[in-house]
Amino acid sequence: MKEAEEEASTLSENPEKHTSTETGVIDADQPLKSSEIEAVATDIPETHEAKAESSAKEEDESDNEDESDSDHEDELKDYSNFSKAELVDAIKEISHSDDFRQADRILKEIKPLFDEIHDEERKVALEKFLAEGGEETDFSMKHDELTDRFEANFQLYKDRKRKHFKEQEKQKDENYKKKLEILDRLRELVDGEETITGLNVIKELQKEWKAVGQVPGNQAKTLWANYNALLDRYYDQRSILYELKELDRRKNIEAKKELCEKAEALADSNDVPFAIKTLNDLHEEYKHIGPVPKEEQEPLWQRFKAASDAVYDKRKDYLKDLKEIQEANLEKKKAIIDKIQTYLEFNSDRIKDWNAKTKEILAIQKEWENTGQVPKENAKEINKSFWSNFKQFFGNKHEFFKRLDAMREENMKKKQELVNLAEALKESTEWVKTAEKLKQLQNQWKEIGPVPEKYRESIYKQFKTACDAFFENKRAGNQESEKEFKENLKAKEDIIAQIRQLEPGDLEQLEAYEQAYSKLGFVPRNAIQKVKEHFSDAIAEFIEKSESVLSEEQLAKVKLMAQLTKIMAGPNSDRKLNQKEHGLRKKISDLQNDIITWRNNLEFFASSKTADKLKKEFDQKIEEAEKEIALLKKQLRIVRSVD
Known part of the structure; x- marks a missing residue:
């Protein structure tokens, strides 16, 4: 019974404190007053296990802080060369982030850069305002759209962050109320007479207590002290249930042994960051498992601590290896920078070449992104070096397209001049002279290079319409030529008939007929399309019957002629x-x-x-x-x- 009483004097849920004070021992048979509970919260000493667990908790928290503060911070982008619009996109992205710690780090980088750009814009605007005769006191710079968007997203982020922490504090207050309510129910059980059923309810209350989240920091210590003191009183008042309590502690032994095994297994993990995080979770779980028999407390803790130390030792090696890996990545990235610098001297007057180089440099970008982190002290400088070279290449490409656009604009002017000349000639009645001039304009048109894509069809349509208008007028106005047109039609039909009678493979005669056909003048308007189709059909028939006797080159030439005659016979020739x-x-x-x-x-x-x-x-x-x-x-x- 004496052993039972001594065991019952320890804490049930968390063996961190005894109920003895410097002035005496609290009477287990009397309810605690509020002043007595407060005294317990401040004066009770720690047991061996409580000290060990407290030490483990402090070590875990220290490790967690180190991990999050230095070892595993994500490498930030280099924002120093970002444009104003890119900075707006960056703050827009983080304004919706729930990782406020990372967002604050990014914001600390981009806010001064944006302010610097804005100040420079204001300086330029003020200088212009003063140069135009304005007074500095009258100057007022209106925000542009990018500034408004940046400030709106900045305010959105601050509001969301404020709301997040406000909700956290609100939740802590709610948790505080919940724990006070649990303490009230626990106090009723401690002061009640039900012992057997009360034990089951105590276990439920312990689960509820554990499930409640954090409370305000200034209330946490008092809450834990009151909670532990009530539990201690509960077990002291009910020594008849010692055997049940001892069984519960034996179960706690098994639970803590299982945690020891899990911690020991982590030493074999190659994923060190995962092992550290998991170990921290195990420490938290170890802390919340109830007490074990006194003789088992220290051995269990030493086993758990030894497993933890093995993981922490591995972490030290990992950090050393991580540094070596980062140094290797630094060398790889330097090599990539050397590779990309060769593209800065590239130049060409062909779009195809620029597009090919663009694919290559985008592959280099992919290689850069797939290379791991570098030492933190080198990250900013090496990122700046790579991205400045990357942007310079695309700046050179942009300049090429600017020159290309300028050349196309110049071609546009030249073709517009030909359009103007053709339109000036379209009403002319000097048929022969004007027809020759228009043919010269058409040849000049072919020699001029491309124009901007959006004008290609329209400018060509203008030119063709002007030329067609003249030749339509020429046909309509020259009645005397109608007889010649009919003769030309008859001559072309005779040539077509002769082509149909050619022997297979007689390419020389075919070419003579084609030349004679092309030298013949116009035909009556209503017969133009029909005679073109007949000529195309005759060539096609010759090809079909000559395929077996002509060489590949000869056949290709004839097929081309057939293709051209077919084009000429169709619309938009x-x-x-x-x-x-x-x-x-x-x-x-x-x-x-x-x-x-x-x-x-x-x-x-x-x-x-x-x-x-x-x-x-x-x-x-x-x-x-x-x-x-x-x-x-x-x-x-x-x-x-x-x-």
Whole structure:
């Protein structure tokens, strides 16, 4: 019984305090007054287990603070080169974040940068205002949209943060009220006469107490002291239930042993940050498990502490390895910066080349992002170096497109001049002279390069409409030419008939007929489309019956002529011919570039069996490409010969 009484004097839920004071021992048979409870809260000494757990808690909290403050802070972006709009996007992103700690760190970086940009804008605006004769006292700078958005998101973040912590304090007050209510119910049980059923209710109250969250800091110590004192009184007053209590403590032994095993297993984990976090959770759980028999308290704690120390030792090695990894990442990122610097000198007058380089530099960006963290003291400088080079490349690309746009604008002016000339000539009745001038304008049009995409169709339509108007007037106004048109129609129909009678493969005669056909003048308006279709059909028939006797090059040439005659027979023939010409020019240009690349590659091959074989392959590619270019140039001459 004496042992039971001594055991009952320890704490049930958390063995941190005895109910003895410096002035004496609290009577277990009398209810505690409020003043006595307060005395217990301040004067009771700690047991061995309470001291050990308190020490563990302090160590855990210290480790957690170190982890969060230094070891595992996410590396911030380098915002120093962000534009005003990018800074607005950045604050907009964090204004909705629930990670207020990280958000504060980012805000500390971007707010001074934004203020610096705003101050510079204000300075420029003030200088302009003074230069225009204004007085400084009259100056007032209106916020632009970006400033308004930045301040709105900044205020939104402050409001959300204030609301978050206000709600936390409110929740702590609610928790405080809940714990006071639990203490009242516990006090009723302690002072009541029910002992058997009261024990079950005590266990439920202990679960409720544990489930309640944090309370205001100035109330926590008193609450815990009152709670533990009431539990201690409960067990002291009911020594008859000692055996049940002893059984409960034996269960607590098993629970704490299980936590020891879990802590020991963490020493084998390779995920050190996870192991530290899990260990902190185990310490919190260990603290809330009820008391164990006195003889088991110290051995259990020493076992748990030894497992914890093993994890903390591994953490030290991890931090050392982490530093080495970060140093290795620093070297990798320096190499990436050296790689990207080679792109700063790139220049080309072709969109295709710029797009290819853009793909390469975006792949380098991906490589940069996939490289891990670097030492914190180097992070800002190396990020600034990479992103400044990255932005410089795209700045160079932007300048290229600015020049390209300027060239297209200049081409637009030139084509607009041709439109004006064509419109000035469209009402002319000097048929022969004006027709020749318009043909010259059409040839000049073809030589001028591209115009801005949004004007390409409209400017061409203006030019074509002016030219078509003249030739329509020419046909309508020149009645005397109608007889000649009919003769031309008959001559073209005769040529078509002769083409249909050609022997398979007689390409020379076909070309003679095609030249004769192209030299013939206009035909009656109502017969234009029909005779074009007949001519196209005749060429197609010749191809079909000559496929087996013509060479591949000859066949390609004839097919091109057939294609061109078909285009000429259809609507929008001029535009389609231009597209065909553009396509041939592009193929020639691409092949010429390939040849240059292959010849450059040949210079890098050393003398060896493998190199000789590769050289032979490249020579063959170059030879085949040159043949194809020659064929394409022939086709281009044919296309340009078509009116």
